[in-house]
Amino acid sequence: MISGIWTIAKKEGLHIRRDPRSIAMMFLLPLLMMMLYGYAINMDVKNVKIGVIDHDWSPESREVVSRFDGSEFFSVHRYYPSRDEVRKAIESGAIKGALIIPADFSVRIGRGKNPPIQAIIDGSDSNTGKIMQAGMQQILGSVVFGAGNLPVLFTVEPRVWYNPDMEGVNFIVPGLVAVFLMMIATILTSITIAREKETGTMTQLRLSPAGPAQIIIGKVLPYTFLAFMVGSLMLVFALLYYRVPFYGSPWLLAGLSIAFLLASLSIGLLASTVANSQQVAMAGGLLGTMLPSIILSGFIFPIRSMPQVLQWVSTVIPAKYFLEIIRGIMLKDIGIQYLLGQLFALLLFTLIVLAISTIRFRRQMRI
Amino acid sequence: MNHDYAVDVEDLTKRFGRFTAVDHIDFSVRRGEIFGFLGANGAGKTTTIRMLCGILLPSDGKGSVAGYSIMTQSERIKQVIGYMSQRFSLYSDLTVRENMEFFGGTYGLKNQKLKNRIERVTDLYGIGDFLDQLTGDIPLGWKQRVGLASATLHDPQILFLDEPTSGVDPSARRQFWQTIYQLARGSGTTIFVTTHYLEEAEYCDRAAIMHKGTILDLDTPASLKSRYSKSNMEDVFVHVIREHEGELTV
Numbered sequence: 001m002i003s004g005i006w007t008i009a010k011k012e013g014l015h016i017r018r019d020p021r022s023i024a025m026m027f028l029l030p031l032l033m034m035m036l037y038g039y040a041i042n043m044d045v046k047n048v049k050i051g052v053i054d055h056d057w058s059p060e061s062r063e064v065v066s067r068f069d070g071s072e073f074f075s076v077h078r079y080y081p082s083r084d085e086v087r088k089a090i091e092s093g094a095i096k097g098a099l100i101i102p103a104d105f106s107v108r109i110g111r112g113k114n115p116p117i118q119a120i121i122d123g124s125d126s127n128t129g130k131i132m133q134a135g136m137q138q139i140l141g142s143v144v145f146g147a148g149n150l151p152v153l154f155t156v157e158p159r160v161w162y163n164p165d166m167e168g169v170n171f172i173v174p175g176l177v178a179v180f181l182m183m184i185a186t187i188l189t190s191i192t193i194a195r196e197k198e199t200g201t202m203t204q205l206r207l208s209p210a211g212p213a214q215i216i217i218g219k220v221l222p223y224t225f226l227a228f229m230v231g232s233l234m235l236v237f238a239l240l241y242y243r244v245p246f247y248g249s250p251w252l253l254a255g256l257s258i259a260f261l262l263a264s265l266s267i268g269l270l271a272s273t274v275a276n277s278q279q280v281a282m283a284g285g286l287l288g289t290m291l292p293s294i295i296l297s298g299f300i301f302p303i304r305s306m307p308q309v310l311q312w313v314s315t316v317i318p319a320k321y322f323l324e325i326i327r328g329i330m331l332k333d334i335g336i337q338y339l340l341g342q343l344f345a346l347l348l349f350t351l352i353v354l355a356i357s358t359i360r361f362r363r364q365m366r367i
Numbered sequence: 368m369n370h371d372y373a374v375d376v377e378d379l380t381k382r383f384g385r386f387t388a389v390d391h392i393d394f395s396v397r398r399g400e401i402f403g404f405l406g407a408n409g410a411g412k413t414t415t416i417r418m419l420c421g422i423l424l425p426s427d428g429k430g431s432v433a434g435y436s437i438m439t440q441s442e443r444i445k446q447v448i449g450y451m452s453q454r455f456s457l458y459s460d461l462t463v464r465e466n467m468e469f470f471g472g473t474y475g476l477k478n479q480k481l482k483n484r485i486e487r488v489t490d491l492y493g494i495g496d497f498l499d500q501l502t503g504d505i506p507l508g509w510k511q512r513v514g515l516a517s518a519t520l521h522d523p524q525i526l527f528l529d530e531p532t533s534g535v536d537p538s539a540r541r542q543f544w545q546t547i548y549q550l551a552r553g554s555g556t557t558i559f560v561t562t563h564y565l566e567e568a569e570y571c572d573r574a575a576i577m578h579k580g581t582i583l584d585l586d587t588p589a590s591l592k593s594r595y596s597k598s599n600m601e602d603v604f605v606h607v608i609r610e611h612e613g614e615l616t617v
Binding site: 003004007008010011014015018019199200201203204205206207208209210211 | 420442456457458460461470
């Protein structure tokens, strides 16, 4: 049994080695996608250009402006003399908002009163607008005048947990790892079996004493290993390039990702019992894994804001559980005790899909 | 079941839905015999072979191959048979040697034993020049020999050849049959071969004429020819089929 599996795994390794272009694709495509997605789905608001109308022109007002300019959220584009000029600048898109500092700003501070600062935000991009609002409050909240004896002028101080910089990349990139692992594992598995059906070598294999279990395990092993390598590469890339934090245990993540890979592979096997050509396997694999994994897993769109029906659908998407696992471990350092539910869901999924595909495969082995 | 027979079937039947591909056929093949299955495409030859090799379950009837039941002991059968098909079925992106190492490995051959066997078939079939070439790159006639080498690595008792010479030029076909002959006479391997090249029936010890899922006649080529007083197997075949179709229409 073991040596039969090894024989098939070794042969599968030769196929992989003979096809360096596919390997290159397998490693480069995820990195490329990561670059694209990392920036394109970047929902962060960084260095938003704002204008300033400073009626006071005091050291205090300049201090506030320099805080804004020095923050990650904003960069001060230029000063404007009037509201009309600001309006024109916002309409032309040169700036996304403005601060208006009243003439008595420093005088009021001197009296220990709360001086109002007016903020203008371009609400047409509601996402950016909301984040700008939060950013402004955060910055203003941190500005303290007076010689240390507590006149804290702005008390609103939002505190964000786990992802303190609210970096979208930290959220997106682990998700990308999940989606890609799934895609690679599923598509490779279904293609490798479809290819043998297409070229007729499947008949020769079936005529050899190698049993269905040996064939399947032997075929799946090398691709699991490959998917694992690709996943690791993506993670290293995420850590080095995007500086995504990794607070939890890499070993726990590695262990749980095996459960996820098994779930993905079982989908691939099921697809291969349906598809007789590599093209069909490829298309089916893409449709069956990529779309639901991206749209319904919570990768980008939060599950809780989906319609009820889609929320139910999302419970049978393995990527949903792995997303919770990988984000939980990387960003929150949660332990296995919080992830048992996800692990159980993945194993149950694997078991059911594997049972269906084994029955179908057996039936095909001896029609 | 008689164990002197390499293949022994009774009432073997295979239906696909309402279509009967193989219709209650009986025959036996003696050990060491070269047994030919003649028939047009769609006569049921390949379906029969698939049932005998244990990858297709019969709908009806019974049969044994090398003494093992084709209904219940297909795993045992696979160990002692070799199979080579009309569709060239080695991996074209692997070298000839890698293909042999792989298929030998599935029969549990390894290390020195595997090496020795590969050496032996390489010499026997004269494929030494191609050992380290990608299988997809070698000429078709040679591919056929490589396929044969790979199918005989594990010293099968019975070798099933499903249209082995399909698409190969006449001189390569003659060579191929000489090799088959050596194999049967030299090592006592039973050969079960299907073909639609009727002149190849002359190489067989006995031949069955198959038509629409049934066996119309089965005998040595010599007695078939004398019984129908024809000079070659092609005429015999045409005569037998005509007679059968005539019976049906009259």
